[in-house]
Amino acid sequence: MTYITKPRLHHPTLTKNAVGYTRRDYEGKISTLCAGCGHDSISAAIVQACWELDIAPHRVAKLSGIGCSSKTPDYFLGASHGFNTVHGRMPSVLTGANLANRELLYLGVSGDGDSASIGLGQFAHAMRRGVRMVYIVENNGVYGLTKGQFSATADRGSRAKKGAVNADAAVDLIGMALQLGATYVARGFSGDKGQLVPLIKGAIGHGGAAFLDVISPCVAFNNHEGSTKSYDYVREHNEAVNRVDFIDLAPEVKAEPEPGGVITLAQPDGSLMRLRKLHPEYDPTDRVAAMNHVQAHQARGEVVTGLLYVDGHARDLHAALKTSLKPLNVLAEGDLCPGKAVLDQINASLR
Ligand SMILES: Cc1ncc(C[n+]2csc(CCOP(=O)(O)OP(=O)(O)O)c2C)c(N)n1
Ligand code: SF4
Numbered sequence: 001m002t003y004i005t006k007p008r009l010h011h012p013t014l015t016k017n018a019v020g021y022t023r024r025d026y027e028g029k030i031s032t033l034c035a036g037c038g039h040d041s042i043s044a045a046i047v048q049a050c051w052e053l054d055i056a057p058h059r060v061a062k063l064s065g066i067g068c069s070s071k072t073p074d075y076f077l078g079a080s081h082g083f084n085t086v087h088g089r090m091p092s093v094l095t096g097a098n099l100a101n102r103e104l105l106y107l108g109v110s111g112d113g114d115s116a117s118i119g120l121g122q123f124a125h126a127m128r129r130g131v132r133m134v135y136i137v138e139n140n141g142v143y144g145l146t147k148g149q150f151s152a153t154a155d156r157g158s159r160a161k162k163g164a165v166n167a168d169a170a171v172d173l174i175g176m177a178l179q180l181g182a183t184y185v186a187r188g189f190s191g192d193k194g195q196l197v198p199l200i201k202g203a204i205g206h207g208g209a210a211f212l213d214v215i216s217p218c219v220a221f222n223n224h225e226g227s228t229k230s231y232d233y234v235r236e237h238n239e240a241v242n243r244v245d246f247i248d249l250a251p252e253v254k255a256e257p258e259p260g261g262v263i264t265l266a267q268p269d270g271s272l273m274r275l276r277k278l279h280p281e282y283d284p285t286d287r288v289a290a291m292n293h294v295q296a297h298q299a300r301g302e303v304v305t306g307l308l309y310v311d312g313h314a315r316d317l318h319a320a321l322k323t324s325l326k327p328l329n330v331l332a333e334g335d336l337c338p339g340k341a342v343l344d345q346i347n348a349s350l351r
């Protein structure tokens with residue numbers, strides 16, 4: 001048994017959001033992950049973000065691969081659509097589902113092994129195609145589920161629990177996402193929910209490929225001295241570039257420039273995001289500057305967090321392919337078969 005069902009007892013006085021759901025309605029089964037696993041904190045942040053954004057659970061499709069991280073969709077949004085795919089194949093299954101029905105909100109949950117090792121090609125193509133999704137990698141630098149082997153995001157020189165030193169260079173998913181054209185790129189830490197919840201909310205409101213690398217310590221296999229993915233290491237080396245103070249979903253509010261290092265960014269869904277700059281020189285709308293900043297700090301062993309890059313005019317794969325506005329399963333015969341005259345016209349244009 002890999003999960004335990006939660007009792008559905010609701011106290012009648014629980015606060016409901018604008019679409020009539022309590023926070024409990026966004027939870028899933030009881031987690032069977034190790035106590036203290038960072039992945040559980042990310043699940044809690046997803047629950048909070050969706051509840052606060054008044055997203056009806058049936059509007060969400062959550063997909064994952066294989067790993068402790070990929071098990072987590074069972075522990076949140078129990079009333080949403082879900083598909084636990086094959087190791088490293090979440091992006092292609094999600095892309096297919098997304099193309100068939102653009103009305104759902106797609107949440108892809110993956111691990112560093114799932115996305116940076118076996119699924120690296122899948123990750124790359126989802127980013128470069130601009131598949132509209134919230135892609136979360138719960139990054140602990142190890143294969144947690146198979147008992148702690150180094151994953152491809154483990155830093156060179158970092159030490160495994162039993163002392164082995166990692167000789168390989170790390171795959172930098174943030175650098176890759178930036179280079180491949182993702183239009184919302186952020187890094188969070190499972191131990192900082194105050195930063196993570198707004199980053200997830202921003203990704204949900206985004207109109208293209210939104211990538212979130214969340215450092216999520218594995219307490220069983222990678223939380224010791226010498227690891228660069230432990231709670232202590234990330235707390236000591238965290239360098240936040242900004243703080244998303246809040247996301248205002250009232251589109252009528254005008255985006256006014258604010259004094260004191262606050263910038264307001266319009267999101268494709270009409271919401272507004274306010275970023276409080278912690279590094280005055282950091283510009284999250286400049287892709288090249290973001291790459292340089294992250295690389296420079298990474299070279300010093302710092303873990304840069306915050307909203308690293310955002311393009312407020314993102315276009316997604318549907319725009320590029322000019323796909324149907326309606327989900328494929330509601331297209332009627334008239335939509336699919338436009339008649340002889342239209343067919344003749346298409347054939348003539350190809351002669
Ligand atoms: C095709 C295939 N290869 C290998 C495995 C074995 N396997 C299961 S989970 C996993 C790695 C998971 O690591 P990660 O994605 O980082 O998730 P974590 O458990 O650390 O959250 C591997 C190699 C598998 N299930 N399927
Ligand atoms: S093995 Fe690691 S990643 Fe898996 S549940 Fe335990 S702490 Fe989390």
Ligand SMILES: [Mg+2]
Pocket residue numbers: 067111112113138139140141142143144151
């Ligand atoms: Mg992992």
